[in-house]
Amino acid sequence: xxxxKSPPPRLRVRGLTRRFGDVDVVKGLDLDLKAGAAVALVxxxxxxxxxxxxxxxxxDVPTAGTVELDGVKVEERSPLTRRDMAVVMDDMxxxxxxxxVEHLDLFxxxxxxxDAEAVVDAVLHEVRLVPQSGQLPGTLSSGQRRRLALxxxxxxxxxxxxLDEPEARLDSAGxxxxxxxxxxxxxxxxxxxLASHDASLVEAVADSVLDLDQRS
Amino acid sequence: xxxxxxxxxELRQQIRVWRRGRADKRLVDALSDAYVAVFATAMLTxxxxxxxxxxxxVAGTCTTTPCTDARAALPWLTGLALVAGxxxxxxxxxxxxxxPAVGSWLLSTPVDRTALLRPRLAGTGTVAFALAAVVAAxxxxxxxxxxxxxxxxxxxxxxxxxxxVGLAAVCQARRLRWLRLLTWVLAAAVWAGLVALxxxxxxxxxxxxxxxxxxxxxxxxxxxxxTLVRAYADLARLGRDQLAPGGTLVPGLSGALAGxxxxxxxxxxxxxxWRARSTVRSVRGRGVGGSALAWREVVRLRRSPGxxxxxxxxxxxxxxxxxxxxxxxxLLLAAATGFxxxxxxxxxxxxxxxxxxxxxxxxxxxxxxxxxxLSVPSAVLLVWALATEPALQSAAGLAATDAVPLAVxxxxxxxxxxxxxxxxxxxxxxxxxxxxxxxxxxxxxYVSAARGFDVLVLGSAPxxxxxxxxxAAISIALDGIVLAVLLNRP
Numbered sequence: 001x002x003x004x005k006s007p008p009p010r011l012r013v014r015g016l017t018r019r020f021g022d023v024d025v026v027k028g029l030d031l032d033l034k035a036g037a038a039v040a041l042v043x044x045x046x047x048x049x050x051x052x053x054x055x056x057x058x059x060d061v062p063t064a065g066t067v068e069l070d071g072v073k074v075e076e077r078s079p080l081t082r083r084d085m086a087v088v089m090d091d092m093x094x095x096x097x098x099x100x101v102e103h104l105d106l107f108x109x110x111x112x113x114x115d116a117e118a119v120v121d122a123v124l125h126e127v128r129l130v131p132q133s134g135q136l137p138g139t140l141s142s143g144q145r146r147r148l149a150l151x152x153x154x155x156x157x158x159x160x161x162x163l164d165e166p167e168a169r170l171d172s173a174g175x176x177x178x179x180x181x182x183x184x185x186x187x188x189x190x191x192x193x194l195a196s197h198d199a200s201l202v203e204a205v206a207d208s209v210l211d212l213d214q215r216s
Numbered sequence: 217x218x219x220x221x222x223x224x225x226e227l228r229q230q231i232r233v234w235r236r237g238r239a240d241k242r243l244v245d246a247l248s249d250a251y252v253a254v255f256a257t258a259m260l261t262x263x264x265x266x267x268x269x270x271x272x273x274v275a276g277t278c279t280t281t282p283c284t285d286a287r288a289a290l291p292w293l294t295g296l297a298l299v300a301g302x303x304x305x306x307x308x309x310x311x312x313x314x315x316p317a318v319g320s321w322l323l324s325t326p327v328d329r330t331a332l333l334r335p336r337l338a339g340t341g342t343v344a345f346a347l348a349a350v351v352a353a354x355x356x357x358x359x360x361x362x363x364x365x366x367x368x369x370x371x372x373x374x375x376x377x378x379x380x381v382g383l384a385a386v387c388q389a390r391r392l393r394w395l396r397l398l399t400w401v402l403a404a405a406v407w408a409g410l411v412a413l414x415x416x417x418x419x420x421x422x423x424x425x426x427x428x429x430x431x432x433x434x435x436x437x438x439x440x441x442x443t444l445v446r447a448y449a450d451l452a453r454l455g456r457d458q459l460a461p462g463g464t465l466v467p468g469l470s471g472a473l474a475g476x477x478x479x480x481x482x483x484x485x486x487x488x489x490w491r492a493r494s495t496v497r498s499v500r501g502r503g504v505g506g507s508a509l510a511w512r513e514v515v516r517l518r519r520s521p522g523x524x525x526x527x528x529x530x531x532x533x534x535x536x537x538x539x540x541x542x543x544x545x546x547l548l549l550a551a552a553t554g555f556x557x558x559x560x561x562x563x564x565x566x567x568x569x570x571x572x573x574x575x576x577x578x579x580x581x582x583x584x585x586x587x588x589x590l591s592v593p594s595a596v597l598l599v600w601a602l603a604t605e606p607a608l609q610s611a612a613g614l615a616a617t618d619a620v621p622l623a624v625x626x627x628x629x630x631x632x633x634x635x636x637x638x639x640x641x642x643x644x645x646x647x648x649x650x651x652x653x654x655x656x657x658x659x660x661x662y663v664s665a666a667r668g669f670d671v672l673v674l675g676s677a678p679x680x681x682x683x684x685x686x687x688a689a690i691s692i693a694l695d696g697i698v699l700a701v702l703l704n705r706p
Contacts, residue, residue, distance in 0.1 A: 077581060078581075082577070082578060089573060091571075092573045092574075096567070097496075097516060101500075102498050102500075102515075109502075117500060133498060139491060139494045
């Protein structure tokens with residue numbers, strides 16, 4: 001009787017190490033994330049949460065180790081990686097001369113989303129940025145910029161969401177929306193890897209928690 | 217402190233005591249460190265004097281009509297350009313401004329703001345006067361003015377720039393909006409003068425001679441003093457919302473200039489411009505993938521027609537170069553003009569170069585993203601270059617058909633130079649530093665200052681050596697290699 005081979009996890013991280021000078025910020029990290037599941041990275045400031053996320057999203061090159069998405073090595077220059085992985089980090093910046101709605105429209109069309117206008121309008125409504133749709137990013141509040149960054153991840157197709165402290169600068173209503181949205185994303189079969197300091201968000205969304213303080 | 221509340225003099229005294237307490241260098245140490253700057257200034261000054269003397273000798277041989285016209289119009293154009301520049305810079309910074317620290321800590325106290333701002337207005341005016349007077353005196357010396365007229369002309373232009381600063385201060389205090397319009401009108405006047413020179417249509421009456429500047433100096437000085445008096449009286453009207461924006465601009469610009477990172481200066485100014493605009497009429501996109509990015513470039517051009525106006529107004533320069541008899545050097549002038557005047561077209565490529573997080577949002581290779589952003593601005597620049605073809609043809613003495621490849625090569629060279637400039641990375645302070653008399657500097661610091669101009673010289677060299685189709689082909693090939701490397705790098 002042949003055994004049915006189980007599909008690879010959506011995200012597989014093996015032996016991830018990132019060294020800065022003589023300091024190993026992350027050492028030998030292994031992580032599996034299945035489709036429809038969420039893993040939260042927690043830990044004090046400087047524990048290496050953002051470093052892990054940057055290495056997973058290929059924004060940074062690990063000193064050692066591998067990162068695979070659906071069995072394919074993650075590469076920053078690969079269009080496949082960019083297509084499948086939606087990343088919202090703290091360094092998200094915007095075009096100074098494109099309005100809120102134009103940013104979302106551009107991302108949706110660049111990803112060849114069918115009926116881009118309708119998708120953009122729905123997400124814009126969801127993140128409560130309709131009144132600011134014609135505003136330029138430089139004039140948005142920090143919370144509104146955060147909503148725009150999160151919205152940019154939701155107007156495009158994705159298999160894995162990588163979020164660095166997505167709750168940062170959101171008000172309580174925004175946090176409630178985020179929890180609800182991430183639960184829906186999981187239900188739709190997406191994998192979510194997030195770093196957070198918000199215990200309520202982690203508890204509400206994450207299926208497993210990786211405490212980087214415990215590893216060091 | 218006195219019982220009536222804080223006096224500015226007391227606050228200044230206190231700040232001075234704190235600063236002196238932290239000083240880790242004596243005046244004599246600072247002076248000994250400054251010897252390089254003093255030595256360099258002395259050398260540059262002697263070189264400048266030598267150039268002026270040589271040019272004045274050569275000016276005696278300037279007998280053709282275009283040459284004499286240019287000499288005659290040069291002082292007028294320089295004066296107008298300096299005043300327009302003074303207005304533009306004054307309007308950009310305020311001209312009255314306070315640093316973020318002063319804005320937070322001093323303006324929130326009940327100190328006399330007028331007393332705080334008065335020395336700043338005097339300092340700004342002095343700098344404007346001195347810089348403009350020195351530049352104007354140099355230009356009038358090159359134009360063959362007698363010594364007395366050089367002083368009068370320099371003083372006149374300096375006073376006009378002082379007047380411009382005073383006007384800008386009054387406009388700032390009274391929240392008047394016409395300063396920008398006046399700047400554009402003066403810039404348009406300079407452009408019209410260049411066109412008249414190119415068309416050999418400078419009216420004889422407009423020729424600037426070395427006489428009569430004393431009267432102009434007196435008039436300009438009286439107007440400048442009157443405006444400054446008005447500006448001093450209006451200082452009390454200035455609120456923190458008017459003083460802070462210029463102050464927030466200074467740290468960013470000075471930091472960028474300290475690192476010779478001119479692209480960062482550009483970023484700071486672009487960011488400020490769009491922040492001031494606040495909202496736009498949103499336009500939905502077209503196409504998918506890379507074509508969606510290219511369509512955004514079309515929208516950008518429609519949104520910033522001023523960039524196109526500046527680019528096509530700059531067309532006058534290659535034609536002026538031809539009419540002045542620059543010969544082959546006109547090819548270099550055309551490429552340099554295209555490079556510098558089109559920087560505003562490539563803003564999205566600049567944003568993507570400095571912000572990898574944006575590129576990560578797009579499902580295309582970095583090369584495809586950059587190529588898509590490049591497509592529309594490059595096409596515009598190539599059209600611009602083709603419009604210089606008659607000037608290049610005349611300058612290089614070629615048949616019309618042979619000049620088209622030259623114009624294309626000029627356009628491609630300008631595109632390659634712009635891409636090199638906008639995709640530059642800031643100086644890397646993680647790299648090993650090199651010791652210099654001015655302290656430790658990263659090796660990439662000096663390269664960043666020459667960025668763009670290196671490719672300009674590389675692409676222009678074959679055109680200057682062989683202004684033929686072969687030279688154009690070699691130039692385009694070199695530019696193609698540069699573009700391929702720049703577009704494909706990680």
